[in-house]
Amino acid sequence: MQVPLFTSSPDLQAGAEGPQPAASADLLPEVALTLLAGIGPLLTRQLISYAGSAQAVLSAPAAKLQKVPGVGPAVAATLRNQAAALRQAEIILRQAEKTGTRLLYYTRPDYPTRLRPLADAPVLLYYQGTAELNAPRTLAVVGTRQATDYGREQTERLIKGVAPYQPLIISGLAYGIDIVAHRAALQEGLPTIGVMATGPDQMYPAAHRRTAEKMLENGGLLTEYPFGTGPDRYNFPARNRIIAGLADGTVVVEAAIKGGALITAELALDYDREVLAVPGNLGAAASEGCNHLIRNQQASIYTGPADIEQTLNWDNALHPTKPAKAALDPADFTPEEFRLLEALGTGEKQIDELSWRAQLPGHQTASLLLGLEFRGLVKALPGKKFARI
Template identity: 50%
Template sequence: MIDQSRLCLLALHFIPGIGDYLLRQLVSYCGSAERVFNIPKGKLLKVPGVGEVTANAILAHNTFDLAEKEIKKAEKLSTQLIFYLDKEYPTRLKQIPDAPTLLYCKGSIDFENPKSVAIVGTRKATAYGRECVEQLISELIPHQALIISGLAYGIDIQAHKQAVKQGLQTIAVMGSGIDVIYPASHKDTANQMQHNGGLVTENRFGAKPDAHNFPMRNRIIAGLCDALVVVEAAERGGALITAEIANSYNKDVFAFPGNVGETHSEGCNALIKNNKAYLITSAKDLEYLMNWEVAKKPIKKKEAFSLEGFEPEEQTILKLLLEKSPSTIDELSWKSNTAVSQLASLLLTLEFNGVVQSLPGKQYKLKY
């Protein structure tokens, strides 16, 4: 029997004109997806972003058959539908403002891997670019990092193949339906990945790899990673779009430098030149800036540490650092439900008082 609440969420998802932001607004305003379809039209029209056309489309209930077929197809194709309200929804994506409300997932994916690296670049990779990817992934083996890319030609597929070869978990974020492998020549790799990783998309079954899907796909790649590494990129292209998005999400962006004057190096060199990416020559650069060497050693909690004398907001942050130290400012913001700007002020005060120490990679730890 199909879960009614999930059916309603999917039915909302299929209504034309309802995007991720408006869907969240509707569910939040009405209390649940089911109530969205039963609320009077007058109240629907009071939801910001809902007009006559959208309200009529909701109340027509025309997308339920489509939603039911989609759920049955997911079961048939062993695909998991993860809604933004599900506990399985990736923690990292919850922290970005334009996160998708629905993910189609296939394989054995651990979204909560402690270390996540996205590797992107040109579709016309050179031998130098492929060597950079191979070296980087081999050096990430001790960290057992999750490798994320887009299954495209060039750098993307090289990253996936090397991750499979080295036994690292790898995820492909697709710009098509999960049943439409693009390019088709990468189908074998996509199948291999599902044993230790898998495929992810926000597009419905059968969706073609249309051009407008790929910039949207890139925000998911940026949202799922802790660090984004650009390996060879032209002056314009998807890799640079992903880097821009990652920067807007306060992710750490890295780029391998290339020869001056080479077309496939222009994008990476520009990122470094404009301080939009750290220069990287090996995983050691990434380890240092992400503080991964420090994170290898578990930090023991000291019984002597007391929260007395701290303000309630400060106590909330310190309790989170007692549970996990170091933690990124984005993690602390999400877990404490505190705006990043307010949290930065609190952390600065605690740092001045000698209680908290800031680390590379936008991370913080208790100093005691």
């Protein structure tokens, strides 16, 4: 059953950088582009890469559009027949403003940095909540809808065990392991994000409405689907890529040999993210998927919170702050090396983000990082992340 979701106050949309506007009229062409049939994330990125902006794409003549790889007469005609999409985009922007929903477009600074490098990530996200989506530590906890007492207990212990690190807990708001993870996070005072397979104004399942309301105060709800979208069964496996992409690591607590949790784990592996699985009794249907991941060395075995700490390099996160590093001397580095070290800053960053921040090609970024690692200035971390030493 689906029911209309509450509307959240714009006052709740204050993240780490303070209150932000829910939506802006200058997003009209971006929203409209997502509403055109057959224009998916990959093609959208291709079009904007060539044209420079969504507005330029919608303004381009058909002949110019057909020069873009992957755009033929039919796609060009769709792009030129945009009046209905623009009208619908205006309605969406008004709904977003009314409900305090932030629209996060992939070219904008507030779009989640962990998702930006992923080719299949949504180009537009709808977000209600207070959590910082670019939190230093993020963890997805997923599993079967038919959770056992063992699975629920392990989920609660897991969340309690990682609570000192204050990670952002991400799951899918579904029955079973997902909702246990969200509720355990709220119990421990951790921010938690529910990635929905519906529009931001729909609650599915309806039984989780009260938990979702609490998540808006310490966490949030995130979806790629526009207002009015119901729980189509095809939306659920698609939303799993957002769960996997937002998280530094994914823990599968219980899973059948087929199902959404294993899809999320496979996506996480495709994104070079860490995957852990909780082992279960042999022959137990709810643990077949986890045991399969461990047996095939697709997931590290989870035996307790220490496994997450070590796998995701959280071991030193609670140590006293070390003295500040000495300022870099540009004379000691090539201009490209210096830009890369400045882009690294004091935190951990993925190689794709570093390439973007330093404005360097990916292959050059990788080569420079290797050289800096040999010089003892940079260390490589799990998940294609790097940090200054």
